[in-house]
Amino acid sequence: MQKKLAEQADDQKAREMRAYMKIATPFYGVQSPERKAIFKEARAHTTIDNLEQFGALVRWLWCGNFREEQYLALDVAEHYKKLRTVEAFPLFVELLESADHWDTLDKIASNLIGPLLLKDPSLKSHILTWRESENMWLRRASLLVHLKHKDATDVELLTETIGMLAEEDAFFIRKAIGWVLREYSKTDPTFVREFLKVQPLSPLSYREANRIMISINAL
Numbered sequence: 001m002q003k004k005l006a007e008q009a010d011d012q013k014a015r016e017m018r019a020y021m022k023i024a025t026p027f028y029g030v031q032s033p034e035r036k037a038i039f040k041e042a043r044a045h046t047t048i049d050n051l052e053q054f055g056a057l058v059r060w061l062w063c064g065n066f067r068e069e070q071y072l073a074l075d076v077a078e079h080y081k082k083l084r085t086v087e088a089f090p091l092f093v094e095l096l097e098s099a100d101h102w103d104t105l106d107k108i109a110s111n112l113i114g115p116l117l118l119k120d121p122s123l124k125s126h127i128l129t130w131r132e133s134e135n136m137w138l139r140r141a142s143l144l145v146h147l148k149h150k151d152a153t154d155v156e157l158l159t160e161t162i163g164m165l166a167e168e169d170a171f172f173i174r175k176a177i178g179w180v181l182r183e184y185s186k187t188d189p190t191f192v193r194e195f196l197k198v199q200p201l202s203p204l205s206y207r208e209a210n211r212i213m214i215s216i217n218a219l
Contacts, residue, residue, distance in 0.1 A: 001061070004038040005030050005068050017067070023101050025067045035068055039075050048076075054083045055091050062095060067103075074107050084112065086120045093126065096141055102172060105137050109144040117145055118152050131161050136170050143176040150187045158184070159195060166201050177201060178208020185212050 005028045014029030030038075048054050054076075061073035077084070077092070092112045099105035117123050131142035143165065146158045158180065165173050178201075185192040189212075196209060 001038055001042050001072055002064060002066075002069060004041070005035070005066065005072075008034055008038075021067070021101060021103060023067070025070075025100075026065065027067045030068050032071075035071060036075065039072060039079070043079075048080055048083070051083055051085070051087055054080055054088070058091060058095070062098075070104050074104065074112075077112055078107070084115065086116055086123070089113070089116050089120075089123060092116070097135075097138065099137055101137070102140070105141060106144055109141040110147040113141070114145045114148055118149060121154075124154065124157060127157060127161065131164055136172065139165060139168075139170075140172050140176045143173075143180050147180050147183050150184075153184055153187070155184075155188075155191065159199070162201075163199060166199060166205070171204070174202045174204045175208060177205040178211075181205070181209035182212055185209065 008028070008030050010029035012029065013031065014027040017027040017029060017031075018025075046057075048057060058073045058077050061069045061076060064070065064073075073095070077095070092108060096105065096108045096113060099108055117127075127142045127145060130138040133139055133142075142161050143158075146153055162177050162181070166177065168174065181192050181195070192209060196206060201209070
């Protein structure tokens with residue numbers, strides 16, 4: 001797959017993608033549709049049917065020098081749903097703890113780790129560690145793992161975590177607080193509305209959290 005990425009490299013797009021993300025990691029300049037086509041072609045002659053093969057491929061891509069290789073690692077991790085079991089949790093934690101920006105971290109937290117927390121509630125102990133980490137991205141992850149839990153959301157854990165992080169100045173923490181509350185407002189707008197009355201939040205978090213409810217009230 002790396003060979004195909006290199007063949008489709010576009011220096012201009014690579015510069016634009018790197019400038020947009022504001023990260024040091026180089027890009028090939030291969031955008032999402034083309035990257036997904038490369039992965040689809042690779043699946044035609046690649047068999048991944050056990051956790052060992054799955055982990056090896058994900059790690060191999062994740063350790064690549066270019067950003068699109070990390071994106072491909074996440075494409076692989078999301079595609080093989082039957083292998084996204086609790087046994088894969090250490091692999092996903094490994095990715096999470098080495099993620100260095102929202103473009104990779106958010107998918108790992110919400111799409112890979114989040115569903116496993118519902119399968120095995122004991123794994124939620126990791127959230128307690130991440131929310132106190134010196135690594136800002138792990139603190140963001142402690143919020144975003146709840147993002148797609150809907151009516152299965154551990155509301156007590158989520159609101160406690162928000163309370164711990166609400167006074168942070170970091171943009172990505174404030175944005176995540178608003179985002180996860182906004183998503184939960186689709187499930188329980190009354191709870192979110194009442195929570196916003198009692199929990200002090202930054203203007204950014206409050207605005208993001210309230211966005212859907214404001215739109216509904218405007219109808």
